[in-house]
Amino acid sequence: MLTISSELVDSIVAHARADHPDEACGVVAGPTGSDRPERYIPMLNAARSPTFYEFDSMDLLRLYREMDARDEEPVVIYHSHTATEAYPSRTDISYASEPNAHYVVVSTRETGQAEGPFEFRSFRIKDGVVTEEEVRVLAR
Amino acid sequence: MSIEVRIPTILRTYTGEAKTIEGDGPTLDALIADLETRHRGLRERLVDGDALRRFVNVYLNDEDVRFLDGLATPLSDGDVVTVLPAVAGGAPRAVPGTA
Numbered sequence: 001m002l003t004i005s006s007e008l009v010d011s012i013v014a015h016a017r018a019d020h021p022d023e024a025c026g027v028v029a030g031p032t033g034s035d036r037p038e039r040y041i042p043m044l045n046a047a048r049s050p051t052f053y054e055f056d057s058m059d060l061l062r063l064y065r066e067m068d069a070r071d072e073e074p075v076v077i078y079h080s081h082t083a084t085e086a087y088p089s090r091t092d093i094s095y096a097s098e099p100n101a102h103y104v105v106v107s108t109r110e111t112g113q114a115e116g117p118f119e120f121r122s123f124r125i126k127d128g129v130v131t132e133e134e135v136r137v138l139a140r
Numbered sequence: 141m142s143i144e145v146r147i148p149t150i151l152r153t154y155t156g157e158a159k160t161i162e163g164d165g166p167t168l169d170a171l172i173a174d175l176e177t178r179h180r181g182l183r184e185r186l187v188d189g190d191a192l193r194r195f196v197n198v199y200l201n202d203e204d205v206r207f208l209d210g211l212a213t214p215l216s217d218g219d220v221v222t223v224l225p226a227v228a229g230g231a232p233r234a235v236p237g238t239a
Binding site: 025047049050051055058060061077081083088091092095098 | 148150197199202204206225227228229230
């Protein structure tokens, strides 16, 4: 189960809308071993594509060094799908490389950049196996 | 010569869960061959044929080795090599019949 504040959900969805029709991506870091997503870190999608995302390699190095210095890990790794459902694709699964992270997929296929319905789902991806999990949103 | 190599979580099955391992070699390619002698299977995760895998990032100190000489990048004593799998993915292609 992913437990996440409504503020963080809002931030992630806002990011997905802002970058639509390109896929948005980022991380929510939290204290190592806590499983608590706390610090929202939107990332540049170096692929700038409606069907692919990738963190720029130098951004990635800076991110991991910063998390290491702060004793954090990536609790949530999120990205958006802009024309398809909020479910991990085959490429999402094959490139998932953080076994302890919650992989959040948001879909902006219904409303694009505007307000309105969106999909926000969370998954564990480990050894090529996807398991959807419940999302518990903590109210303000 | 001693090179410190930082290993990401997903590759620690090859290092007995160690986050950092030591190795030696005049180039990145030689270093990886050296690491393979003590951590069998690690090379295959980093290298495909004669090049570094596309979705594995390898850094020499503060630089991505793609912008240096890739596997041929020369190393010096005290260098730190960091490995980070790419964070990437993509939506299914909207082509009928494919995933």
